[in-house]
Amino acid sequence: MKALKFTTLLLLLIGFLGCKTQNPTLQEKSQTETLAVDRPKSVNVRGETIHYIEKGxxxxxxxxxxxxxDYNAWALQMDTLALNHRAIAISRRYAWPNQQPGPDVSFDCTVALHAKDIVGFMEEMKISSAHLIGHSYGAMIALRTTIDHPSKVKSLVLGEPGVETMLSGTVKGDSLINDFRTNFDVAVSLYKRGKHEEAVRQFLITVLGSDEVYDVVPQAVRDGWLQNLVEGICIAETQDLASISHEELSQIKAPVLLIKGQNSPAYLATASDSLNLVLPNSELRLLPNASHGLQGENPSEFNKLVVKFLNDN
Structure with missing residues (x-):
């Protein structure tokens, strides 16, 4: 599949170089070098140690x-963004190398919780306002942060947030939601039966349409996915993708760049199309030769779109 060829490039570049430190046996070496910067840093945010990398x-x-x-998802953006900005990629609560809950522990992974963490991080870092760039669930978090704290957000770049309220209410939309949730339910079931590798494969099927790439990437990449799987399962169980309403979205005044992949699944692509109609100050751009991996599958074009948007705003 054409999309998977580019996804493979994403994982070979980011995964092998950036996620190679994610092997569980190397957690104590959280100060090892990363692709994007010399060393990660950390700050206490609302009782949790949050790691991040920054440049520029x-x-x-x-x-x-x-x-x-985790923060390595942005390894191919850091150098470009740092040319004219202070680029900060965080590992969200529960993501490597932050403390992670055990597989049988219940915890809060809602969009609202993570949005509070973003605001708390900004306060700890003495950042009064910032541009937010989010991918997938991270884009949902960026939206919630903007809705709850509009003065703290200068602009938004959103890579395919799966906002279910953009789809629900029509036969096609409800069908897409049902299929998406069914796939996630399969991942949860596999995880609870101790089949973690199969659960990761199911996540790939859900967002890419195939798990073929799992067999292509280095083991270090698969280790990284497995290490961060616990929160992915929580997200799938919580089903918080419908937590942002039309009314809330229509109140966002900040400039928004929506980016969707040329080969992305219909659920994610359609949600972006609908968001562009609801957000008052948005523009939608199609990223060629990319699926839901976006910033890693076609980093050059992704970076160009983001830089132009930032320069204009």
Whole structure:
């Protein structure tokens, strides 16, 4: 599949170089070098140690990764964004190398919780306002942060947030939601039966349409997915993708760049199309030769779109 070829490039570049430190036996070496910067840093946010990487100077940009990821998801953006900005990629609560809950522990992974963490992080870092760039669940978090704290957000770049309220209420939309949730339910079931590798494969099927890429990437990449899987399962169980309403979205005044992949699943692509109609100050751009991996599958074009948007706003 054409999309998977580019997804494979994503994982070979980011996964092998960035996630190679995610092997569970190496957790204590959280200060090892990363692809994007010399060393990660950490700050206490609302009782949790949150790790991040940063580079550059200027207006701050905070990059928020999606499920089963961490700050390495933005390794191919850091150098470009740091040319004119202070680029900060965080590992969200529960993501490597932060403390992670055990597989049988119940915990809060809602969009609202993570949005509070973003605000708390900004306060600890003495950042009064920032541009937010979010991917997938990270884009949902960026939206909630903007809704609850509009003065703290200068602009938004959103990579395919799966906002269910953009789809529900029509036969097609409800069908897409049902299929998406059914796939996630399969992942949860596999995880609870101790079949963690199969659960990761099911996540790939849900967001990419195939798990073929799992067999192509280095073991270090698969280890990274497995290490961050616990929050992905929580997200799938919580089903918080319908927590943002039309009315809330229509009140967002900040400039918004929506980016969707040329080969992305209909659920995610349609949600972006609908968001563009609801958000008052948005623009939608199609990223060629990419599926839901976006910033890693076609980093050059992704970066160009983001830089132009930031320059215009």
């Amino acid at each position: 100077n200027g207006e701050p940009i905070i990059l928020i990764h999606g499920a089963i990821g």
